[in-house]
Structures are given as C-alpha cells and as structure tokens.
Amino acid sequence: MSGSKAKRYLILQLLALVMATTLLVYASLSSDKQLNKVMPEARSWASTTNLKASGMSACFELMDKLFSPTRTVTKWELPYRILGGSKKSDSRVVNNSDKLSALQPKARKHGVLIIVSPDQSLAKYEVEEILSWVEDGNYLVYLDSFVLRTSRRLLEKAAMTVRQLEPPATEKKSDPQFSMALYDHLRQLTVSADHSIKGGRKLATVDGACVIAEKDYGKGRILIASCPSLVSNRQISKSDYWSNFQFLYNWIATTEGDIYFDERCHGLSQGINVFYYFLRGPAGSVIAQIGLLILVAVLSTNQRFGAVTKIKSTRQISNLEHINGLSNTYLRAKAKQAVIEIIWQNARLKLCKFLQISPHEGRERLLEELRAQNSEQSSSMAIIAEQCEKAIINKELSDNQLIELVESCDKISQRTDKQMTSKQIGREQDAATSSAERE
Numbered sequence: 001m002s003g004s005k006a007k008r009y010l011i012l013q014l015l016a017l018v019m020a021t022t023l024l025v026y027a028s029l030s031s032d033k034q035l036n037k038v039m040p041e042a043r044s045w046a047s048t049t050n051l052k053a054s055g056m057s058a059c060f061e062l063m064d065k066l067f068s069p070t071r072t073v074t075k076w077e078l079p080y081r082i083l084g085g086s087k088k089s090d091s092r093v094v095n096n097s098d099k100l101s102a103l104q105p106k107a108r109k110h111g112v113l114i115i116v117s118p119d120q121s122l123a124k125y126e127v128e129e130i131l132s133w134v135e136d137g138n139y140l141v142y143l144d145s146f147v148l149r150t151s152r153r154l155l156e157k158a159a160m161t162v163r164q165l166e167p168p169a170t171e172k173k174s175d176p177q178f179s180m181a182l183y184d185h186l187r188q189l190t191v192s193a194d195h196s197i198k199g200g201r202k203l204a205t206v207d208g209a210c211v212i213a214e215k216d217y218g219k220g221r222i223l224i225a226s227c228p229s230l231v232s233n234r235q236i237s238k239s240d241y242w243s244n245f246q247f248l249y250n251w252i253a254t255t256e257g258d259i260y261f262d263e264r265c266h267g268l269s270q271g272i273n274v275f276y277y278f279l280r281g282p283a284g285s286v287i288a289q290i291g292l293l294i295l296v297a298v299l300s301t302n303q304r305f306g307a308v309t310k311i312k313s314t315r316q317i318s319n320l321e322h323i324n325g326l327s328n329t330y331l332r333a334k335a336k337q338a339v340i341e342i343i344w345q346n347a348r349l350k351l352c353k354f355l356q357i358s359p360h361e362g363r364e365r366l367l368e369e370l371r372a373q374n375s376e377q378s379s380s381m382a383i384i385a386e387q388c389e390k391a392i393i394n395k396e397l398s399d400n401q402l403i404e405l406v407e408s409c410d411k412i413s414q415r416t417d418k419q420m421t422s423k424q425i426g427r428e429q430d431a432a433t434s435s436a437e438r439e
C-alpha cells in the first residue's frame with residue numbers, strides 16, 4: 001500500500017470512529033433520558049433539567065410553546081449581577097472576568113425571573129442584586145417552602161413574613177374566589193403548603209390563610225408562593241392540577257420581557273470559558289470517549305505488542321544429530337546400564353503385549369511364557385531377554401556387549417510388530433469369513 005493510500009485509509013478510519021462514537025453518545029444520552037423518567041427519585045430537585053416528578057421540565061416546555069415567538073423562554077445559569085440590577089456594577093473596576101461576562105446574554109428590561117425551591121438559600125448580596133433588578137421594572141416569581149430562616153431573606157427585604165400553618169395544607173383546594181378579577185375564570189387551585197404569607201395582596205388562600213401573594217416593588221412586581229410544587233411535573237401531568245399552571249401563566253402574561261427559569265439556584269452555572277461551555281455537553285462526552293480509545297490503543301501498542309522486530313529463522317537440529325549427541329552424553333557419563341535399561345524396557349513392553357501378559361510381571365514369568373511358545377524364535381527371544389535382564393545390573397558391561405544387546409532388542413521389536421500385524425490381519429479375515437458364512 002502506497003503512502004497516500006495509507007494516509008487516506010487512516011483518515012477514513014478516524015472519521016468512522018468519530019461517527020460511531022458520536023452516535024453511541026447520543027444513543028446513550030437518549031436512553032438515559034428515558035430511564036430517568038421512570039427511575040425513583042432520591043431527592044426532590046425542582047430543576048427544568050429534571051424529568052422526574054419533582055422537576056419542572058414540563059412547565060419549561062409549556063411556557064416555551066405558549067409564549068414563543070413573541071417572548072423568549074430560557075434558563076438562567078449566570079451570576080445575578082449580569083441581570084443588570086447591581087447598583088455597584090457602574091462604579092466598580094472592570095476586570096477580565098467582567099469582560100468575559102459582558103459577552104454573555106443579558107436580560108432585557110422587562111424580564112421575569114422564576115426561582116423555585118433553591119437548593120441553597122440566596123446570599124444577602126444575591127438578594128440585593130435580584131431586588132434591585134426588580135425595582136428597575138422587572139418581575140420575580142419566587143416559590144419556596146420557607147422552612148429555613150435563611151430562605152426568608154428575600155421576604156424580609158421586601159417587608160413580607162411567613163407563619164407556620166397548623167395543620168399544614170396538603171393537597172387542599174384553595175378558596176373558590178380569587179382576590180383579583182383577572183383570575184375569576186380559573187377553577188380552584190390544589191396546593192400543599194406549610195406556611196402562610198403575611199404582606200402584599202392575597203391572590204390565593206386556603207381556609208383563609210394566604211399561600212400565594214403579590215407585591216409591588218419599585219417599578220416591578222414580586223409573586224411569592226409557599227407552595228413550591230405548584231407547577232411540578234407531578235402536577236402538570238394530571239388534569240386535576242391544570243388550573244395551577246393556568247394561574248401562573250395568567251400572572252406571567254401580565255408581565256413583559258423574556259422569561260428566565262433560574263438554574264443557578266439549583267447548582268447549575270454556565271462557565272464563561274468557551275471550552276467549558278462545549279465540553280459540558282454531548283461534545284465533551286464524544287471527545288472524552290475518543291480520548292479514552294486513543295489512550296487504550298497507545299498503551300496496547302507499547303505494552304502488548306511492542307516494536308516490530310525481525311524473527312530469526314535458524315536451522316532445526318536433525319534426529320540423527322540428537323541421537324548422536326544423546327549417545328555421546330551417555331558414553332561420557334559411563335551410563336551403559338541406563339542405556340540398555342531404556343532400550344530393553346521399550347522392547348519388553350512390546351513383547352509383553354504380544355504374549356498378552358502384564359508388563360509388571362517378573363522376569364521368570366516372561367521367560368516362562370517365551371519358552372512355552374515352543375518355537376526357535378521364542379527360544380532366541382528368551383535368551384536375549386535373559387541377557388538384557390542381567391546386563392541391567394552388570395556394572396562392567398562392555399561396549400561390544402552393549403551394541404550386541406541393542407541390536408538384539410531392535411530385532412525383538414521388529415519381530416513382535418510383524419507378528420502382531422499378521423495376527424490382526426488374520427483376525428480380520430476370520431471375521432469376514434464368519435460373517436460371509438452367516439449370510
């Protein structure tokens with residue numbers, strides 16, 4: 001294969017790898033999304049990215065469809081000072097991070113910020129930034145249970161308080177009459193709350209206790225509710241709770257500007273670095289998977305296979321050279337008894353098989369069987385067998401005697417092989433004859 005063809009082939013392989021990895025990542029993300037819908041929740045998380053019962057993904061999608069294209073519905077993951085409500089933003093020194101923040105999309109003048117069940121209570125400076133933005137003519141929707149005192153900072157700043165409900169309202173219908181004519185056509189709300197709200201205009205009450213209130217703040221307005229699950233996925237999926245979403249929709253319809261669902265309060269923050277922005281999504285998963293494959297390939301190449309080396313093909317030793325070397329070794333070691341024992345044992349096994357006796361029988365039994373054959377060959381075999389048995393224990397065995405005994409053992413092996421072969425042929429012929437006679 002030429003160099004250009006090899007490069008082209010490598011590029012095609014890399015493109016195929018990227019395509020396969022991308023499809024695999026998107027398939028995994030899709031399956032995880034469907035699986036998250038049916039898996040039980042470990043904790044309540046009122047985020048628009050949460051597809052489970054406590055999330056707000058359904059509310060976000062409905063708002064986007066209902067207000068589009070006249071108004072933009074998006075998620076807010078940036079610091080609250082970028083809303084433009086911080087009074088210190090005009091006089092402070094601009095640093096590098098602020099220059100990068102200026103590149104991020106800012107809220108329009110008449111926008112709506114929706115905060116639902118923050119995972120952590122808003123800090124004091126965050127409350128000041130949000131209320132300063134509302135004071136300039138924007139709108140805030142704040143839904144929380146207000147269990148912790150730190151979660152009431154925004155209420156205290158807006159001159160509102162909460163009081164414990166005894167007993168708490170659990171899946172209760174609101175009072176049939178709303179306080180404003182805008183909501184007269186709504187059915188009753190179904191809410192669950194632990195606290196009642198003091199201060200502001202009462203919009204929805206349960207047994208006379210206010211659970212949803214509205215208050216003007218500067219040029220803007222604030223909607224406060226102590227029922228954070230008002231528009232959760234669990235309630236929007238049931239027709240009995242549709243009036244809850246209708247209520248929130250009617251209130252937001254009286255406002256102006258874009259609609260922001262706050263995700264910063266749920267721990268999701270958008271990085272100002274462009275690489276971080278792309279790597280946190282599916283592109284990051286694809287790049288991480290490709291990097292892992294490349295790492296495994298590099299490690300496998302260097303450790304399992306190593307560098308290319310030329311294999312040396314050396315000439316194999318022949319059988320005769322092996323025999324000569326082995327015999328020379330026995331000769332130098334003066335191990336004539338070991339040589340004759342090895343050769344005789346091989347011949348003895350064949351002889352015992354021919355005589356149909358156990359190879360573990362003693363020398364007397366073997367000689368007895370050979371003499372019982374009453375033939376010249378059997379008698380000579382018996383003599384050779386007796387000589388080999390004696391030679392094994394003879395420490396003064398000469399070279400000539402060893403050579404003669406080795407030749408005799410070879411003759412015994414050849415004769416037994418021929419006789420066993422002839423017997424086998426004879427048995428087959430007898431079997432054929434008997435089968436023919438039966439037929």
